Amino acid sequence: MAVITHDSAVRRQLRSGLICAVVSATSFGLSGPLARGLMNAGWSSASVVAVRVLVAAAVLVPIAAAQLRGDWNLLRRNASLITAYGLVAVSGTQLAYFNAVAHMEVGVALLIEYTAPIAVVGWLWLRHSQRPTVTTVVGAALGITGLILVIDLRSGLTTSWVGIAWALAAMIGAAAYFVLSAHGDGSLPGTVLAAGGLLTGGLVLLAAGAIGIVPLHATTNPVVFQDFTIAWWPPVLVLGTVTAALAYVSGIAATRLLGSRLASFTALLEVLAALTFAWTLLGEAPRPIQLLGGALILIGVIVVRRGELATPDAPDRA
Template structure:
């Protein structure tokens, strides 16, 4: 029995890590794509709204199939879906895209992804899940990496508006990891993603109609580093790759790994965003940022070493027969 449980834990961990990295890489592409749209005349709110609504349209048919035979599932999870849409989708992305308007993509994302600290603090305060020594050590190493990547000499102090927006995105990102773990075993991840994306997109449209956020789009060609594409190309990629796939895979990874470990693995998004910003926007990372990126990777590995008990418990629960 112990051998079977360990085997399940190992498979669950491997699957969770692979899915989490794929999700992080997909999310990392969103900032550079959105930056291109905004440089072509789109507002941040419009880029977010189109991104999440396209993703909701892609996921809606799958979610509808999963809801067959369970008419009360949406009603029972209405609060979770609404919170997910308002905090994890609309709030996080609007804050992040506004941060990108005031600072480099990589810097904005790195401030946002101090979110694992908030996740650890929340789980400790709310659920008494005290972090172990490895988790604390890995977190400190990862944050040191973040500080190096930010590189205060690069002019960060001059963009206080960007810092404020990025910190708001951090709060939303922490909510994303906490809420994504909810409903496991009862609410399919695609349903949570589709519902949350719909709520988030409609909320942004309503805010724009009320004049709370500026909504403006353009059909101008979108220029990136060395090439130009039609406006609908980044829109399609934002909706399908950086939203539909990224959110569904992110929910799956969080349910496999738990909120704490998933939030640290998601720091790979930082490296992906730096790479995509370099390729698409010409924002080449500095040597100090590369060193910080290496420390982030080390921090994730150390945190992973401190999380086996949580994964074991989740695997054992999965292995138990249902009633």
């Protein structure tokens, strides 16, 4: 009877975690098409990201303060985690990606960054002796193959070792996002971690722009999408509240429920969400090879989930 109860609890946890992961991936996937609209209206990419994370911080900080209930010692005890989250998982990943695409094609940079789940698997194996099952490895291979097809790399791409180095740094930052999200003993609410990390990351991005590492400029021009034109501020508001605040909070919840490994592979669904939103908002219809890649990603996530169900429970700590 106890075994049945435990299995039911595990399955409920997995179900809740997968729901949070899908919400997070879908929210993150909306950011690209909205950001493209703003950039077409004259915004720099760094300005879009800085405003996005700072708006999210403004939304989450009051909620986080209420959750702390005056326990500022909890905040101080987790200061290093929050700082690392903001510097590495938020601003570090974004800055590395911007520098990567300055030296190489966007598709190649994305492909390298989205190999983060493999880095998560390697980290958990080396750090915590959490060896992946054969099923998990097969699912990982399917997911990465699908990712390659979705990005649809073309022939004749140039290679930049500087760009590759920056893209690898972005991949490490993305992997750190999943590892840090699962870190802790559960005493620090996910909203507090997200709010502190986003505020830290946003301020770092502003500082990077001030000293010239990334260009910061914005306009008040209308934003044009496929079937409609809108003022600049609604996309900014949605970027901050949905694609950052909701995305990071649900992503942290998913990682704590699923563990870094399964959450990182489920996050590949962000690529599918981005394709769908780009089709809807920008008129960029996916090609057949991308649809095939999307199907492989979905199959890969399902297979990885089965592999995780077969993995004995183990602590998932950084």
